[in-house]
Amino acid sequence: MAHASARTWDAVIIGAGHNGLVCGAYLARAGRRVLILERRATVGGAAVTETFHPGFRNSVASYTVSLLQPQVIADLDLAGHGLRVVPRRINNFLPLSENRYLLAGQGRTVAEVARFSARDAERLPLYEQRLEVFADVLRALALQPPPNVGEGGWLHALPALWQAGKLGRQLYALSPALRQELLDLFTISAAEYLDRWFESEPIKALFGFDGIVGNYASPYAPGTAYVLLHHAFGQSNGVKGAWGHALGGMGAITQAMAAAATAAGATVRTEAGVRRVLVEHGRAVGVETLAGERIAARSVVANVNPKLLYEHLLAPDEVPEATRERMAHWRCGSGTFRMNVALSRLPSFTCLPGPGDHLTAGIIIAPSLDYMDRAWQDARAHGWSREPVVELLIPSTLDPSLAPPGQHVASLFCQHVAPQLPGGRHWDDHREEVADLMIATVERHAPGFAASVLGRQSMSPLDLERTFGLIGGDIFHGALSLNQLFSARPMLGQADYRGALPGLYLCGAGTHPGGGVTGAPGHNAARAILAD
Numbered sequence: 001m002a003h004a005s006a007r008t009w010d011a012v013i014i015g016a017g018h019n020g021l022v023c024g025a026y027l028a029r030a031g032r033r034v035l036i037l038e039r040r041a042t043v044g045g046a047a048v049t050e051t052f053h054p055g056f057r058n059s060v061a062s063y064t065v066s067l068l069q070p071q072v073i074a075d076l077d078l079a080g081h082g083l084r085v086v087p088r089r090i091n092n093f094l095p096l097s098e099n100r101y102l103l104a105g106q107g108r109t110v111a112e113v114a115r116f117s118a119r120d121a122e123r124l125p126l127y128e129q130r131l132e133v134f135a136d137v138l139r140a141l142a143l144q145p146p147p148n149v150g151e152g153g154w155l156h157a158l159p160a161l162w163q164a165g166k167l168g169r170q171l172y173a174l175s176p177a178l179r180q181e182l183l184d185l186f187t188i189s190a191a192e193y194l195d196r197w198f199e200s201e202p203i204k205a206l207f208g209f210d211g212i213v214g215n216y217a218s219p220y221a222p223g224t225a226y227v228l229l230h231h232a233f234g235q236s237n238g239v240k241g242a243w244g245h246a247l248g249g250m251g252a253i254t255q256a257m258a259a260a261a262t263a264a265g266a267t268v269r270t271e272a273g274v275r276r277v278l279v280e281h282g283r284a285v286g287v288e289t290l291a292g293e294r295i296a297a298r299s300v301v302a303n304v305n306p307k308l309l310y311e312h313l314l315a316p317d318e319v320p321e322a323t324r325e326r327m328a329h330w331r332c333g334s335g336t337f338r339m340n341v342a343l344s345r346l347p348s349f350t351c352l353p354g355p356g357d358h359l360t361a362g363i364i365i366a367p368s369l370d371y372m373d374r375a376w377q378d379a380r381a382h383g384w385s386r387e388p389v390v391e392l393l394i395p396s397t398l399d400p401s402l403a404p405p406g407q408h409v410a411s412l413f414c415q416h417v418a419p420q421l422p423g424g425r426h427w428d429d430h431r432e433e434v435a436d437l438m439i440a441t442v443e444r445h446a447p448g449f450a451a452s453v454l455g456r457q458s459m460s461p462l463d464l465e466r467t468f469g470l471i472g473g474d475i476f477h478g479a480l481s482l483n484q485l486f487s488a489r490p491m492l493g494q495a496d497y498r499g500a501l502p503g504l505y506l507c508g509a510g511t512h513p514g515g516g517v518t519g520a521p522g523h524n525a526a527r528a529i530l531a532d
Helices: 018-029 070-075 109-114 118-142 154-172 176-187 190-197 201-212 224-230 251-263 306-312 321-328 369-382 431-445 461-468 520-531
Strands: 003-014 034-037 049-053 056-059 085-087 092-095 101-104 244-246 267-269 274-280 283-289 293-302 337-343 362-365 384-393 408-417 453-459 504-506
Touching: 003 018, 003 283, 018 034, 018 251, 018 520, 034 293, 049 251, 049 337, 049 453, 056 337, 056 408, 070 520, 092 201, 101 109, 101 201, 109 118, 118 176, 118 190, 118 224, 176 224, 190 201, 190 224, 190 369, 201 224, 201 362, 201 369, 201 384, 251 267, 274 293, 293 520, 306 321, 337 431, 337 461, 362 431, 369 384, 369 408, 384 431, 408 431, 431 453, 453 461, 504 520
Parallel strands: 003 034, 003 293, 034 267, 092 362, 293 504
Antiparallel strands: 049 056, 085 244, 092 101, 274 283, 283 293, 337 408, 337 453, 362 384, 384 408
């Protein structure tokens, strides 16, 4: 029977994904009474570690560490709560053909690229230096709200204008040529940007993959250069641009965050999904759970895709018309098919056989930009690419706790697949067919891989939506396109983490600076709530 909670919380947070936990931890540290509600039986959202086959655990959705903000790690003392991140020994390994490959990692990428193009090897340090300048701009912007333009009169606009002025001064520190190049990065395709720098296909494939990862697009599509840049502003253990593995999987990150939040006084409840946001006199005043419990709160904080918030957790007449229209056109769908695989042994690649540090890398099966483009075109026409892009990670090479001795686990992050299949087909009818294709794709480069598979977990875009609330399988809670970035994320007038109603806030990846396990939206939303 429905009943009301006797207690009024300062904040109730919808969703115990990493940004909800970060937001709750900061609010609790400031002395606020915080309740975090999670629909699933475990915290973490898409950053969780689960047993997917007897004896085998893995990061079942989000799968690697780089974008997590160092300030969040330090402020919440995540290391003190058990988080340990170890680096990949090689950043990336690209099998190109039966006897050609490219390795990328600190101190060796230039020599590797020189095997394909002396010119590209010579230009690579300047490219990396240039990208690092732009990545530093993003790092500086990540933990501050963008100017919240587009709403209210002059009094409301003054803080936004001040922020815009500060941003302008930061950008003015760049030379005019760099400002122009940064503008280009926000608008042009990854392919066009990489063509300016390099001539050989392997190096363009290495960097171009970052322009499509999680992004349902061709590398020739305008805007993919920004997605490339978005993935470049990370760091691991203080090394800029490096990628790492959280011991125990991605769930170790969110378990540490949950421990930090509860240590600060927050309350976390699992198996407590939210049916709707309660609204009185135009103000958000609490939530009603799936069990019918009504919980009062001074602030309601949504750590979900903004489309999910405004179209499913609020009644249409409770949402302002401009917000309803924006959400009707909010673009979601990342074209991702996600697999976790239990292996009896390590794979051996034809181009680089046997064990080695290359098996700790992100193994990218996408030898050229044209290959990636064909994968996208095929998915649009057929529903999934018959020659897909696959990133394979074998985290047990760095973390033996994930698998029995001598055996391994692998993550397959696969593209491109259509978020909704054409022709009225349903993903539940084609999941295993596509999973077979992904295994066969790896098999072509590593014969014997299919025979080593002991068990697997396969998740279509629909599965990612049903399990984790990722609409259309969108890992970013909304495409990272120019019209859905910065002051327009999720829309003009809501860029400061304050929602369409008084008392309503947003703290998920559908806000600035976007997707990935960063903690930045949770950090920034907490500051806005505390300021109010």
